Amino acid sequence: MATAANEIVWTVVVAAGTGTRFGGQKQYALIGDQRVLDWSIETARSVSDGVVVVVPSEDVAREGGVAGGKTRSESVRNGLGAVPAEATIICVHDAARPFASEHLYREVIAQVVGGADGAVPGLPVTDTIKQVSSANVVVATPDRSSL
Numbered sequence: 001m002a003t004a005a006n007e008i009v010w011t012v013v014v015a016a017g018t019g020t021r022f023g024g025q026k027q028y029a030l031i032g033d034q035r036v037l038d039w040s041i042e043t044a045r046s047v048s049d050g051v052v053v054v055v056p057s058e059d060v061a062r063e064g065g066v067a068g069g070k071t072r073s074e075s076v077r078n079g080l081g082a083v084p085a086e087a088t089i090i091c092v093h094d095a096a097r098p099f100a101s102e103h104l105y106r107e108v109i110a111q112v113v114g115g116a117d118g119a120v121p122g123l124p125v126t127d128t129i130k131q132v133s134s135a136n137v138v139v140a141t142p143d144r145s146s147l
Helices: 036-047 057-063 072-081 102-113
Strands: 009-014 050-055 089-094 138-140
Touching (some): 036 089, 036 102, 050 072
16 A cells, blocks of 8 residues: 555564563563554554564564564664565564554655655653763753753
């Protein structure tokens, strides 16, 4: 499904993480009746002409997709390598963020269609952030409006 006139949009959904901080592979955790990964794929498919899913190498036989690498950047590179050459716009999405909306994807795509080399969505920071030195001493409180 083309999302922008004359554009071929593909999305790489990166789900090759180990979930160390989470205590397990977050991409396979259930939210309601679906896995985190499945929520991410579903939205990507609704706004893209094709989707490449990057999973841990040991899960490729079960999940399909492309094997991830040793690092996040290597996993993204592996996913990009599986996107057809005719793709004109490529979105990269972290599967552990399952609530990216169709609207958000379309806004990112619209920025690229409008001439941007790339687009990265973000949200305003609402929490107070502290900068801490190597000695674990708070040295600054950055202004949230600049983050």
